[in-house]
Amino acid sequence: MPAMGASPLMPFQRIELDGVAAAVQEQFGSGISLERGSRGVVLAIHLKEPNVLADLSKALFWDVGCSFGGLIVEEHADRWRLCYLFLARGSGWVEVVLEVPATVQAVPSISAGVHAADWFEREAEDLFGLRFEGHPRLGDFILHDQIWPEGVAPHRKPQRKSVNVHQMQFRRRPNPDWRPLLVVQDPGSFAMPVGPVYEGGIGESLHFMLETVGEDVLRAVPRLFYKFRAVEKIAEGQGVSDVLLLAERFAATSSFAHSLAFSLAVERICSLEVPKRATNLRVLLAELERLRHHAGAITGICESTALAVAASQAAIIEEELLRASCKFAGHRYLFGLNTPGGLRRDFVSRDFETLIGAVDRAIEDLRELEDRLHFTSSFLDRLEDVGVVDPSKARDLNLVGPVGRASGRGHDLRRECPYGGYDSYTFETPREAEGDGYARLRVLFQEAYASAGLIHQSIERMEPGPVVALCESFIPGAALGWAEAPIGAALHWIRLDESGIVERYRAITPSFNNWLGFHAAVEDFAFQDFPIILATFGLSATECDR
Amino acid sequence: MSFWFWHGLKKGVRSTHYPRKFESAAGVSPGRPVATEFDSATEAVLAAANCPVDAIVARGSAAEVKLERCIYCQHCHYGNPHLLEWNSDYEWTMAALGPGKYQPLPGAYHRSLHVMVVDAGDCGACLHEVKQLNNPLYNMHRLGIFLTATPRFADVLLVVGPVSENMRVPLLKTYEAMPTPKRILAVGACAINGGVFGRAFMSAGGAASVLPVDLLVPGDPPPPLAILHALLAVTGRKNPVAQMASLEGNS
Numbered sequence: 001m002p003a004m005g006a007s008p009l010m011p012f013q014r015i016e017l018d019g020v021a022a023a024v025q026e027q028f029g030s031g032i033s034l035e036r037g038s039r040g041v042v043l044a045i046h047l048k049e050p051n052v053l054a055d056l057s058k059a060l061f062w063d064v065g066c067s068f069g070g071l072i073v074e075e076h077a078d079r080w081r082l083c084y085l086f087l088a089r090g091s092g093w094v095e096v097v098l099e100v101p102a103t104v105q106a107v108p109s110i111s112a113g114v115h116a117a118d119w120f121e122r123e124a125e126d127l128f129g130l131r132f133e134g135h136p137r138l139g140d141f142i143l144h145d146q147i148w149p150e151g152v153a154p155h156r157k158p159q160r161k162s163v164n165v166h167q168m169q170f171r172r173r174p175n176p177d178w179r180p181l182l183v184v185q186d187p188g189s190f191a192m193p194v195g196p197v198y199e200g201g202i203g204e205s206l207h208f209m210l211e212t213v214g215e216d217v218l219r220a221v222p223r224l225f226y227k228f229r230a231v232e233k234i235a236e237g238q239g240v241s242d243v244l245l246l247a248e249r250f251a252a253t254s255s256f257a258h259s260l261a262f263s264l265a266v267e268r269i270c271s272l273e274v275p276k277r278a279t280n281l282r283v284l285l286a287e288l289e290r291l292r293h294h295a296g297a298i299t300g301i302c303e304s305t306a307l308a309v310a311a312s313q314a315a316i317i318e319e320e321l322l323r324a325s326c327k328f329a330g331h332r333y334l335f336g337l338n339t340p341g342g343l344r345r346d347f348v349s350r351d352f353e354t355l356i357g358a359v360d361r362a363i364e365d366l367r368e369l370e371d372r373l374h375f376t377s378s379f380l381d382r383l384e385d386v387g388v389v390d391p392s393k394a395r396d397l398n399l400v401g402p403v404g405r406a407s408g409r410g411h412d413l414r415r416e417c418p419y420g421g422y423d424s425y426t427f428e429t430p431r432e433a434e435g436d437g438y439a440r441l442r443v444l445f446q447e448a449y450a451s452a453g454l455i456h457q458s459i460e461r462m463e464p465g466p467v468v469a470l471c472e473s474f475i476p477g478a479a480l481g482w483a484e485a486p487i488g489a490a491l492h493w494i495r496l497d498e499s500g501i502v503e504r505y506r507a508i509t510p511s512f513n514n515w516l517g518f519h520a521a522v523e524d525f526a527f528q529d530f531p532i533i534l535a536t537f538g539l540s541a542t543e544c545d546r
Numbered sequence: 547m548s549f550w551f552w553h554g555l556k557k558g559v560r561s562t563h564y565p566r567k568f569e570s571a572a573g574v575s576p577g578r579p580v581a582t583e584f585d586s587a588t589e590a591v592l593a594a595a596n597c598p599v600d601a602i603v604a605r606g607s608a609a610e611v612k613l614e615r616c617i618y619c620q621h622c623h624y625g626n627p628h629l630l631e632w633n634s635d636y637e638w639t640m641a642a643l644g645p646g647k648y649q650p651l652p653g654a655y656h657r658s659l660h661v662m663v664v665d666a667g668d669c670g671a672c673l674h675e676v677k678q679l680n681n682p683l684y685n686m687h688r689l690g691i692f693l694t695a696t697p698r699f700a701d702v703l704l705v706v707g708p709v710s711e712n713m714r715v716p717l718l719k720t721y722e723a724m725p726t727p728k729r730i731l732a733v734g735a736c737a738i739n740g741g742v743f744g745r746a747f748m749s750a751g752g753a754a755s756v757l758p759v760d761l762l763v764p765g766d767p768p769p770p771l772a773i774l775h776a777l778l779a780v781t782g783r784k785n786p787v788a789q790m791a792s793l794e795g796n797s
Contacts (some may be wrong), residue, residue: 144712154747196716197664202677202693205665205713226712227667230748242598245619245742252671252767296674309554315681316560322678331576332769333671336620344625372553462608542670545710 014090041481042092058113070508071120103251116398127154146178204541235505251543257485265481266340278342293486297538304535324358342468383437386526387521387533397517401488409437437536513542578753650782662700667710671767672734697723709750
């Protein structure tokens with residue numbers, strides 16, 4: 001593993017595609033074949049043998065310096081297709097494709113080299129029954145062991161076409177004796193359970209075991225997927241417009257970003273050219289969502305430290321932004337706007353004036369709030385040096401979004417892999433090196449200001465014109481779409497058949513990525529810091545669970 | 547630290563006067579589609595065909611709305627020909643068993659109602675809107691409504707989300723731990739009939755398939771004031787509105 005060096009805030013370095021190709025060609029020349037990628041992917045590395053997979057992934061992640069995007073498992077009639085996504089900063093997505101016959105039940109695990117792949121493999125094992133050889137802990141992930149028996153693989157295609165997983169009666173055997181796995185074994189040690197219903201239910205459903213020996217909590221690993229609704233499976237066999245409704249509604253606090261990533265994927269499949277005005281409007285709406293989300297996250301942080309006045313003022317800012325969104329776009333969470341090809345409605349200049357007024361007021365109030373927070377020592381004491389994720393760990397666990405950026409990562413898809421016209425905008429991606437709760441708060445404030453700047457830019461360059469390009473026909477195939485959601489990188493991948501029916505839909509969400517790394521922030525901390533660490537991470541369980 | 551005190555005072559009282567006065571600030575509610583009269587039956591049928599969740603029903607030349615099914619995709623609001631009229635209110639809580647079939651909690655609860663929220667697979671929006679009720683603009687404390695952290699103190703169970711399989715047991719346990727009398731609210735399209743998730747192998751298709759729901763709050767998500775209206779209806783301080791169709795018709 002390369003050392004991070006003295007300054008963790010290394011400047012933005014582009015990874016050239018030729019360099020990636022040369023590096024893997026030299027090391028794995030005979031075991032792989034390279035191909036130009038298409039539809040969102042710039043380079044495809046096809047593996048001839050499964051046994052080079054682990055080394056190749058490790059080399060891409062650590063030696064070449066790519067970040068890990070996620071794993072897409074696809075079941076075809078005769079074979080499994082596993083696609084591992086890596087991001088070559090500044091150049092685009094690189095996919096490593098492994099195809100094995102359908103009879104194969106085990107593939108090598110890459111988690112030992114790429115720690116960020118851990119949960120992706122556990123997810124695939126639970127849902128597809130595919131074993132990852134060398135993975136230390138499979139099972140009891142999405143399908144909780146106290147409810148589901150082993151050997152159920154609900155995401156697999158049924159043997160007969162007439163069988164529908166949604167009507168199947170699984171042999172569920174609730175096991176009242178099930179106990180979570182505890183690691184701390186010491187006389188006097190105990191575990192404090194939190195969740196799945198806690199904070200009066202206002203907290204999202206998830207579960208923690210705080211393992212402690214008294215005052216200090218030694219570890220707290222989240223147990224998620226209480227909210228798993230199998231969005232990817234529900235989408236199968238539905239039309240694009242129905243799946244768009246799903247993509248928009250599985251994580252409402254970043255619904256516009258997800259519907260945008262989904263629409264971008266469909267546009268790549270249909271080779272649709274989105275009109276200029278729609279591109280600008282999408283930037284505006286996505287940044288409005290980010291601004292609102294961050295105001296909400298700041299409210300959460302103030303609440304977690306019991307700073308009542310600040311929490312109330314931040315909550316007012318958030319509610320005012322929700323109202324402004326509703327007044328502008330007709331929905332408080334920006335539902336029903338995106339469509340493949342552009343937007344479903346247009347706006348007039350009076351709408352923009354009202355919106356910009358509300359945004360400016362919100363920014364003014366946020367600046368005032370930030371000024372006061374910087375001078376509230378009791379508040380800063382609760383945030384500083386709390387829940388620290390140092391830059392090397394953030395890199396190791398591939399943290400994305402504001403959480404990653406507070407730990408020195410420059411990961412921002414708007415800049416590293418521009419989409420939807422972002423390359424023509426100027427904006428700052430704030431970064432901090434400390435990786436503590438305070439750094440995460442500062443990043444949230446800075447990003448909120450940057451979003452307001454982007455909203456201004458987008459309104460200034462608004463040109464008259466159409467807002468939607470109609471999709472005439474679907475060309476069967478798969479494509480990747482991505483967007484920088486408020487919490488981080490969101491990837492949506494779909495495969496369509498010739499009539500526009502979704503064969504496989506995959507949503508890789510930033511919360512999934514960051515929950516995986518959450519345990520790094522909760523090692524050896526005091527009980528009262530737990531809500532603060534949770535709030536500064538600002539993760540969403542529903543976005544992770546899907 | 548005293549500057550926070552001053553800061554708070556300076557900002558003044560921002561709370562809404564609802565339910566004493568109707569809140570009409572822009573953006574408090576996305577509104578709702580309402581029954582619309584068209585020129586011909588064909589147009590009404592076309593308007594109904596716009597809706598991906600069958601929330602619009604053509605009856606003669608009129609298009610009627612089953613609001614409890616509406617997922618706010620806005621297909622009937624813009625973009626298509628044959629649009630429906632929208633109004634901008636937020637009082638649309640319905641009795642689950644039909645008009646007049648709801649028994650409010652007795653008077654002792656009027657100014658002291660404790661609410662337990664269970665997130666049964668919600669997308670975050672409904673939960674967020676419930677949370678907004680605690681912010682100074684809505685401030686439901688002033689009406690004697692409180693969120694409680696334990697089911698033992700709760701009078702109302704507020705369910706959001708389509709009831710995911712992994713949350714079924716925690717939801718039932720919460721319900722069983724609550725003392726009687728108790729009332730159950732299904733908040734949002736997902737909690738009413740599963741919404742976009744419907745009935746699937748991981749989604750029970752709404753709270754009503756697991757628990758005896760008393761009141762429905764349509765919306766995706768219902769805005770904070772619609773949820774507040776429902777909480778006031780629990781104790782009879784407001785009345786549920788008439789419903790377009792019975793819940794049985796949804797499943």
